[in-house]
Amino acid sequence: MTGTGLILLFGQSIQMFLVILLAPAITGIVRQVKARATRRQGAPIIQPYRDLYKLVKKETVVAETASWLFRVAPYAILAFTWVATALVPTFASGLMFNWAADVVALVALLGAARAILALAGMDVGTAFGGIGTSRELMIATLAEPAMLLVALTIALTAGTTRLPEIANFLVSQPMTVRVSLALALVALIIVALAENARIPIDNPATHLELTMVHEAMVLEYSGRHLAMIELAAQLKLVLYIALIVCLFVPFGMAPAQAGPGAWAVGLLVFVAKLVLGAALLGIWEASIAKMRVFRVGEFLGGAFVFAFLAILLAFVTREVMQ
């Protein structure tokens, strides 16, 4: 029994370190694809690693008005995001901590990280931090209900909110079209774009005063603090891609009782899916323009409508099939 426990712990730690090591590369791939799609050369894929290394080496400057919260926040944000990312089943379901991988728990972990970031953004008292925080929280209040509705839709279909069991359920079902899951996928993609500050909502590549949201909040950070916040943002991107993969295309994931052999296959498939997701995101970002901040409400309202329709249709199916 302890032998299996050790193997499961080993698998879990593979996942924990895999996500954090891969995260900068995924961001690098998104940037590279985006650059190529707009006919630029683009930075190499390992550039985010270099950026992080440079930031860690640099001196960390903290504003005079900053309180202890400002200094603690990057550690807490990175910790919450890392835990959340480590919980999502990536290459195998049934790892050591998968009993805790609940969709609602994930939303709560990310919400806690966001709350701390918002407090830190307002802590120093600059105007930019305040603007960024207010916008970020507006986006969050619009995105979170849609996210929870998506979670409930899937829970209604699979009968549980725990990710490994959902993935197992979907793998065991015969291939079929389900309109409620398709709508939930659209809603989740919109939420993921909003949460990761990607292009129609926010542009991660600019520091333009009028439009920046996430960047405005973290403007006061420097050095290793900034490195941690950037790494957390990169992890969050991996988390959302992994979540979408786990919920909607879990095929290729190693089942619960599988050993390290199946894990290796699952690992390759998972990395391939991540790279594909990052490439699609890059193409998406290159092909559309950013929205005005005041239109974000309508866009995310669309996500809410999709998620609500998804849950209604899932409800119809359940009623009718009984």
Next chain:
Amino acid sequence: MTHAYDVSHFFAGLMLVASFALLYQDRLFSVLNIFAAQAILLAIAVGWEAYTQQRPHLFITAALALGLKGIIIPVALHRMIVKLGVHRDIDQVVGVGKTLLIGLALTSLSLLLVLKITTAAESFTREGLALALAIILLGFLMMITRQNAITQIVGFMSLENGLILAATGARGMPLVVEISVAFSVLIALFVFAVFVFRIRERFDSVDIEALDNARGDQS
């Protein structure tokens, strides 16, 4: 059985999504495109029912839906917009967010209602009726919230899409009735067109608020 059900559920659900897109969209040409897409989805859904339930006369209904509502009516409306010169107009909607929320409430209402009262019927019928009632109510909502005569016509036509979906779910609707309904919709289009052009002639606009003024409702 379940596979056939899933596919028909998929197309009916997409029709419902198209209804919401119609409520959301405020550019005239996009409204027409979405309407055509909804009609094509209707044709596919009806064709699928005909194929899975071995009711070949439904193929005629599907062909009518595709030909009349997927192609002829959108093209005619398209020409009408170009002729009226209103293609740059953006339709005034009474607050997109509010409309969508009312739409969600109507959808929930119709699903809850139909699923409660049709427990004895077979699954295809319940499904079809529930989603069709939602599409009909959304068509009504679109006619209520729009100011522009052309989008009101589209609202009416999408309401009729819902009616046909309901009719295919229920057994025993004679083909004669379906054909006559389809053609009366076409005739309605001509009547609407005449009216729209008359409104345009008289008021230099297809905004129906002008009619309120002419009637003396507002000082």
